[in-house]
Amino acid sequence: MKTIDVRHGVMKNVADFERSRIHAWAVRFLVVSGVLAASFISVFILIIRRLLEQRTLDIFELFVQDPEIIREFWSDVLEIFLDELPAHLLFISAGIAVILAGMFLLTARKRLIMKKKLSQLDKYV
Amino acid sequence: MSTQSDKELVLSVQSGDLHAFEVLVERYQYGLHVFAVRYVHDADAASDIVQDTFITLYRVIDTVDTAKKLSTFLFEIAKNKAISYLRTRKKLVPLTEAEDISAETSFIEEYLREDVIARVRKAVSELPEKYERVVTLYYFRELSYEEIADKLSVPINTVRTHLKRAKDRLKTMLPYEND
Numbered sequence: 001m002k003t004i005d006v007r008h009g010v011m012k013n014v015a016d017f018e019r020s021r022i023h024a025w026a027v028r029f030l031v032v033s034g035v036l037a038a039s040f041i042s043v044f045i046l047i048i049r050r051l052l053e054q055r056t057l058d059i060f061e062l063f064v065q066d067p068e069i070i071r072e073f074w075s076d077v078l079e080i081f082l083d084e085l086p087a088h089l090l091f092i093s094a095g096i097a098v099i100l101a102g103m104f105l106l107t108a109r110k111r112l113i114m115k116k117k118l119s120q121l122d123k124y125v
Numbered sequence: 126m127s128t129q130s131d132k133e134l135v136l137s138v139q140s141g142d143l144h145a146f147e148v149l150v151e152r153y154q155y156g157l158h159v160f161a162v163r164y165v166h167d168a169d170a171a172s173d174i175v176q177d178t179f180i181t182l183y184r185v186i187d188t189v190d191t192a193k194k195l196s197t198f199l200f201e202i203a204k205n206k207a208i209s210y211l212r213t214r215k216k217l218v219p220l221t222e223a224e225d226i227s228a229e230t231s232f233i234e235e236y237l238r239e240d241v242i243a244r245v246r247k248a249v250s251e252l253p254e255k256y257e258r259v260v261t262l263y264y265f266r267e268l269s270y271e272e273i274a275d276k277l278s279v280p281i282n283t284v285r286t287h288l289k290r291a292k293d294r295l296k297t298m299l300p301y302e303n304d
Contacts, residue, residue, distance in 0.1 A: 004172060006176045010179045010180060116141035
């Protein structure tokens, strides 16, 4: 019986399959993390805008005027600042940050495997 | 050829090692080809079936249960592909063959057993002569220690020692048969 060697054909097919699979996954991952990152930045900008509208940041001018005040009133200033922070926006931004971090942590192994595969694909062109 | 077991190779592939999959292809391609030819009676079609079998295996490799024998799974895939090929070629299956459906699983097991036996025989033939003789007489001719000692004119303990050393060597020559 003649010798059979399907390795080249099989591995080329496997390489093509992996290339398109990794590409599709990478696109999905980048889109999702991009949306989350953009949401986080938007919420962060909203928080800053709210603080500016409320002139909350003006209370820190005291520290510029007289450094002695830092020692005496720092806890009161901090309390006012935290009080005036928009809590619901903070929770949203924290939630988004947690989801984004979780996504990176949970996909760490998969990303490592994909990187390993990508480094081998050129061998099977 | 790699001495890694099928289970080790599958785990390597699942961790992203494509070369491990290439080793699996090299290990099983000939056996699968012979198996496929027996079904479709066409060497070129059998080659395509073998290729498709490995491609299908790769696509599901992340879900393969490493506790089960990979070879059985591979041959099942090949069998299904061969049957699909025969259906698309519209070859009629004689009634007597159709009634043998219940024997298909035992056919695969019988084929795998023959394949393993062939590999073991080859490994035994590569042992040093004194070990090969003892293994052949004990396992293939089913003689007792006393009968072998008498036949070869050696002490019984020598027979026992040769047998043990032969088995140890065979274990290193056939590591993946231990799965």
